[in-house]
Amino acid sequence: MTERQTNRTVEETADVVILGAGPAGLTLGNLLHAAGIDCVVLERADRAHVQTRARAGFLAANTVRVLDRHGLAAGLHRRGQPHGTCEFRTENGSFRLDYGALGRRELHTVYPQQDLVDDLLTHYLEAGGRIAFGTEAQSVRDAAGPNPTVDVRNAEGRPGRWRARYVAGCDGRHGAARRSLPAGTLRHQRDHGVSWLGLIAEAPPSLDAVGYAMHPDGFAGHMARTADLTRYYLQCERGTPADAWSEDRIWAALDRRMGAADHGPLHHGRIVQRSVIDLESDVIEPLRHGSLLLAGDAASLPAPAAAKGANLAVLEAELLAEALIDELSHGDSRALDRYSERCLQHIWRAQEFAHWMIQLLHSPLLNPTAGPAEESFFHESMRRSRVESLRTSRTHQDWFAENYVGI
Numbered sequence: 001m002t003e004r005q006t007n008r009t010v011e012e013t014a015d016v017v018i019l020g021a022g023p024a025g026l027t028l029g030n031l032l033h034a035a036g037i038d039c040v041v042l043e044r045a046d047r048a049h050v051q052t053r054a055r056a057g058f059l060a061a062n063t064v065r066v067l068d069r070h071g072l073a074a075g076l077h078r079r080g081q082p083h084g085t086c087e088f089r090t091e092n093g094s095f096r097l098d099y100g101a102l103g104r105r106e107l108h109t110v111y112p113q114q115d116l117v118d119d120l121l122t123h124y125l126e127a128g129g130r131i132a133f134g135t136e137a138q139s140v141r142d143a144a145g146p147n148p149t150v151d152v153r154n155a156e157g158r159p160g161r162w163r164a165r166y167v168a169g170c171d172g173r174h175g176a177a178r179r180s181l182p183a184g185t186l187r188h189q190r191d192h193g194v195s196w197l198g199l200i201a202e203a204p205p206s207l208d209a210v211g212y213a214m215h216p217d218g219f220a221g222h223m224a225r226t227a228d229l230t231r232y233y234l235q236c237e238r239g240t241p242a243d244a245w246s247e248d249r250i251w252a253a254l255d256r257r258m259g260a261a262d263h264g265p266l267h268h269g270r271i272v273q274r275s276v277i278d279l280e281s282d283v284i285e286p287l288r289h290g291s292l293l294l295a296g297d298a299a300s301l302p303a304p305a306a307a308k309g310a311n312l313a314v315l316e317a318e319l320l321a322e323a324l325i326d327e328l329s330h331g332d333s334r335a336l337d338r339y340s341e342r343c344l345q346h347i348w349r350a351q352e353f354a355h356w357m358i359q360l361l362h363s364p365l366l367n368p369t370a371g372p373a374e375e376s377f378f379h380e381s382m383r384r385s386r387v388e389s390l391r392t393s394r395t396h397q398d399w400f401a402e403n404y405v406g407i
């Protein structure tokens with residue numbers, strides 16, 4: 001690394017500049033640093049924010065394998081919980097799928113994303129990895145050539161610049177990497193027309209399974225996080241402000257939709273986090289633009305109905321690390337040339353399954369963008385038939401399990 005002062009801007013260098021300290025950026029940083037590659041992570045937020053941002057919780061078996069391979073899974077083995085059951089609740093009764101005993105017989109590990117990020121960050125720093133918090137990438141320049149630069153601004157607004165051989169855009173959907181893509185880059189996108197109120201409740205899980213309720217009022221979801229915290233989702237009207245529902249209204253809706261009268265009461269508790277999530281998906285294609293490579297949500301946003309985003313982020317980070325190590329340590333660029341194509345295969349698989357889940361869980365009769373009433377009834381009948389097939393067909397259940405945990 002070198003540092004030099006130009007007129008007003010400090011310019012620093014690293015072989016790989018990684019934008020973003022989420023699961024993608026920190027997995028990549030750990031793998032590159034362990035291989036002796038000169039890299040730095042630039043993160044817009046401060047450390048406390050990064051370590052406490054609650055998002056994902058269901059880690060796929062492959063994610064655990066990747067983290068295990070690189071000695072990054074100690075925390076999740078210590079505190080994560082194996083999980084292999086989901087329960088569907090409908091107007092016509094409920095059924096459970098022990099997906100851990102179906103398909104490839106793989107389990108999820110329930111481990112809050114903020115704990116995973118904390119583990120990755122701690123490991124990276126203890127190994128001597130470099131990270132700059134409070135440093136927001138503004139744009140990536142000259143990515144078509146071999147010496148891209150990243151213009152940054154620190155928390156006080158002071159500008160700076162990093163010069164690199166490669167820039168890894170792991171800064172999410174609204175980051176600088178996406179903003180810096182050349183004109184003509186494809187962004188395939190879909191708005192599923194459905195919104196969720198996403199909640200974290202200070203209450204123990206109420207079921208020993210992921211709960212999916214398909215109720216005439218709309219979808220409700222239950223997902224364990226820890227012994228004291230549970231994530232809930234409530235389908236809500238598009239445009240609903242996150243604070244529009246009182247806690248009483250939230251619990252009344254969750255009780256009704258989850259069928260507390262028939263299945264037993266939910267453990268109520270304080271709502272400690274809430275946000276409104278419009279279910280949208282997109283895919284950038286290709287994921288490489290010269291010296292700029294995208295991974296994680298920056299590469300593709302899968303709607304969070306199938307718990308794929310953090311899992312894709314870790315998988316792509318490993319593929320990208322291997323490709324960059326081949327190129328920078330051995331001068332072999334073949335894996336880097338194939339990086340985009342390899343990731344896109346996994347991304348489209350995850351997108352297809354997330355789309356399937358969204359159609360399974362939401363009645364088009366409640367979705368104003370679903371089309372004319374006649375069409376909605378047709379789609380609603382197909383949706384019910386899909387639920388019935390999932391309830392009764394072992395082949396369908398095996399397919400579900402393979403895709404639900406698979407990545």
Ligand code: RFL
Nearest residue numbers: 020022023024044056057058137296297307308309310311
């Ligand atoms: P992240 O985690 O968003 O991290 C990006 C980081 O980049 C920083 N950043 C910048 N830094 C510098 N300069 C800039 N210009 C920057 N712009 C942004 C940000 O501060 C941040 O620290 O992206 P990454 O690493 O790609 O990881 C993606 C995952 O976070 C995401 O896909 C998952 O959370 C999706 N997701 C789930 N995925 C799963 O695999 N399993 C789940 O159970 C699951 N549940 C969820 C989810 C996403 C949810 N939300 C937020 C919609 C549940 C929810 C509610």
